[in-house]
Amino acid sequence: MLVNTFGNDCRRRFGRRVKKLTLDASFTCPNRDGTLGKGGCSFCHVPSFNNDGKDEASIAAQLKRQMTGAEDELYFIYFQAYTSTYDEVAVLKRRYDEALAMGQVAGLFVGTRPDCVPDEVLDLLASYQRPGLEVWLDLGLQTARDETLRRINRGHDFRAYEDAVLRARARGIKVCTHLILGLPGETATDFAQSHRRVLALGVDGLKLHPLHIVEGSTMAKQWRAGRLETMSLDEYVSSATALIQATPAEVLFHRVTAHARAPLLLAPDWCGHKWLAMTAITQALAQSGGQGSRTDSPYLFESTTKVYL
Secondary structure, eight states: OOOOBHHHHHHHHHSSOEEEEEEOOOOOOTTTSSSSOSSOOTTOOGGGTSTTSSOOSOHHHHHHHHOOOOTTOEEEEEEOSSOTTOSOHHHHHHHHHHHHTTSOEEEEEEEEOGGGOOHHHHHHHHHTOBTTBEEEEEEEEEOSOHHHHHHTTOSOOHHHHHHHHHHHHHTTOEEEEEEEETOTTOOHHHHHHHHHHHHHHOOSEEEEEEOOEETTSHHHHHHHTTOOOOOOHHHHHHHHHHHHHTSOTTSEEEESOOOOOTTTEEEOGGGGSTTHHHHHHHHHHHHHOOTTTTTTSOOOOOTTOOOOO
16 A cells, blocks of 8 residues: 555445535634635635535525535535634534535535634534544644744734644644645745644644645745745645655555646646546656655655745
8 A cells, every 4th residue: 555545445444436516604714704814825825626616505595516426425514615614603503504404425524724622612513423434633833943934924923823733633633734835934844843743743644735826826826926946846746745655554644746737837837637546656656665654763854945035
């Protein structure tokens, strides 16, 4: 096994593929509504990861649109758009309950920020845990480097992530952490340090993303002005491969790359091809060792790694 992927883990546990159904439940974000700031994170533009942009259909309608209709199909419900814990607990419960009432549900994923998971919300998520239904907190960290978090306008620091993870795991909630490789000012050494700090806290899953520039984001303006570079395919594959090899075998990879569609995608061009990075990472792992093969050795990064400014 080159990578312990979430998809393969589901096939082992459920004996079949489990489809993930994504939802836009009309949540917003404290980094957009003025609580923390306006405009959101500098890399963010929701239509780049949510096909329809803002979906006005009901939760039930969105789910039915994505279901196959097969009686033996299983689904994971994924509250994806914006910050899906950012509302009153009663509102959250109503929306989560509506989704879980659809039936044939194996689990619940809730995408959110580390600074938007108070104890009351974690208690609500923990209450859904039962045999046959798992709950995942999908945390967007992006980097453990506070200087970078300020630069990309995240509105929180690593301490907020640490606090959220410890409280979630104390309740038995699974945590999946997002890391973006190639953020402004970071080197491959920074990627490794973020990865190491996340693993040290304990994590059940990881998502790796290359930084890609999308239309409508603050970074799009920086890129057009020539003030922002992006990683080459080879650079990303090298860094992602090293992180995967340094990850314990029991940690699930929910994603090892990401892509965006034209005309939203501005750069790099290779992020417009869904399988390009995936194929290259698979080949690199096959040649030099799979996940967990180098957890007891230093990260394999050159000290001369290029800095993205």
